[in-house]
Amino acid sequence: MEAVRIGLIGCGNISAAYLRGAAFFPELRVTCCADANPDQARRRAEEFGLRAVTVEELLADSEVEVVLNLTTPQAHVPVAIAALEHGKHVHTEKPFATSTAEGRRLLEAAKATGLRVGSAPDTFLGGAHQTARKLIDDGAIGAPLSGTAFMMNHGHEHWHPDPRFYYAAGGGPMFDMGPYYLTNLVNLLGPVAKVVGATTSGFRERTVGSGPRTGEVVPVETPTHVTGLLHFASGAVIAITTSFDVWQHRHGNMEIYGTEGSLVVPDPNRFGGTVSLAKRREAWADVPLSHGYADGNFRIIGLADMARAIRTGRPHRCDAALGFHVLEVMEAFERSGREDRAITIESRCERPAALPPRSALGELD
Template sequence: MGEPLTVGIVGAGKISRQYAATLTRLPGVRLTRVADLADGRAQALAADYAGVRAVPVTELLTGDDVDLVVNLTVPQAHADVALAALAAGRHVYGEKPLAASTAEARTVLAAAAAAGRTVGCAPDTVLGTGVQTARAALDAGEIGAPVAATAFMVTPGHERWHPDPEFYYQPGGGPLLDMGPYYVTALVTLLGPVRRVTGLASTPRPTRTIGDGPRAGTVFPVHVPTHQTGVLEHAGGALTTLMMSFDVWAGRLPHIEVYGTAGTLSVPDPNHFDGPVDLCTDAGGAHWTRLPQRAGYRDGGRGIGVADLADALRAGAPPRASAELAYHVLDVIECLHTAAVTGAAVPVTSTCTVPAPVPLT
């Protein structure tokens, strides 16, 4: 495999520990540095891993032991950190979304092209055995030609458990930008790019209350839609009905189902790497078959996309969790917002190549 790709993490918040746990167990990458504007958080994370140092952000970006910067900052800072890393000559892998807007994302793509660097982006959950097994079944024609799909993500809101949830309710947040990338990325992986969308949105509650942590009871304003519905027209003709909400207390809804001319496929939560994939080819819906794992990275965790990117760099191939895919997903999400404001169907001008499938690994 050659020398491992050295990695520095910028942003030592809650998700960073999942990334660090994955990156420190994979042979193709090596975590070397961690930085955060709050020094104590970076030091606490680095202390758990031998050979990892907590350093200021500027020192991480210029360190000779960092080939790639993993950008785990809040969405509003994604573009700024990515641009600084690219200017320092580093590859970048970012948490979703690629940026807070497609305009910002285009500056990142342009900077990467100018620097000759590679940019990857979460979610990498679609590389796990759940979505990849479902894709293998679709590619094998087990439900015939895909006709339609449904996708639902419903929760009362992240303020119930997150100690600092305000960013979820500011521009760059909301259910569609927070959780939508998992679902839209999975849908594009399964059914191909999207060419047109329509939708509606609402903000039922003007404020939220923090429910956990030292700031429990704090009331803060909501600045984005928190309930969003839409229809996605895929380039292949399939239609997806989508609902993303921070306003549903409970629901018995499928995460993703794909409906074909000869059957139905139940796809697990795309926020996770694995999960059951069920197939029904009985017209009455009485008999479902649980499919064995057929494809995808087993035992995946946040950061497996970084390892996939490292392998792609060595092979001279595009990463599966690519900036091209992430940009198209962000474009779809932005078009859904536009459709909700205008009440019209909105064409999606970007497209992407569906990433290569992941063999069972």
């Protein structure tokens, strides 16, 4: 298959993981990179053997077929729409947008151009999460009834050199880490029908703990503790908490409870991990992975899947409908807390197609 030519915009921390992952996928050829900071683009280009160009040059490059949009959340939609207007497909980092109003603009632009839009996260395509998906689909726990999902820490300012966007509008633990959890839950259980949420902010400001901004005070402008219930269209109900206000805890990442047993799902921010199953009153047992690529950071597999889909004409798994649905669910938590009522989710998406058992990285179809 002829490789799809990729141009990368946004050369921050996460770009290195994407570029390292690209080496596993012959269907991808990253040719150039750009950033609002030209020095950052040059450094990434030198590190990975790319051409450093301006954003305008990248968008105008007729060889670039897909823009990989790794900008900060507030720039996701403007950059994505610019890519579409230049005739290029786009795959954007999470979140899909910082609001549903903004997200609808991107959906409309995609519809108008007929081009593809993909959205991270793609970790649900990892071997551990596809194994959990197969167990549920095969009836290992019977009908899923309920579950829990926890992502709790004390924020990113202790390690990130410029954590301001984590605490600005469109940031916070739900918009930062919620996409991993919610996307995987949609992968496992299907779309969400209703949300009940409560939100708080435990600290009014944060102090940067590393890098050139060490000691700088960052104002908190978004909820930093988000908790509530996800009512799925399938009937399952999941309790979820995402927080930047917790120093320590002992909760596991995710558990799903069904009529015939229970399932432990590992960290949705990782591709691998241990999947454990308990049938009724039997003891817990770790489950051998049904999908072979268990470990490693393949944080470009969703784009590789889209590249194959472009060449073959099939749907891609990390599509705009999934990204927007997760966005609407995230926004609904804050709205529910503010309005003190349950919020009905208007959008629907398909469960992404499962990968074949024992898939290797090069066997995505």
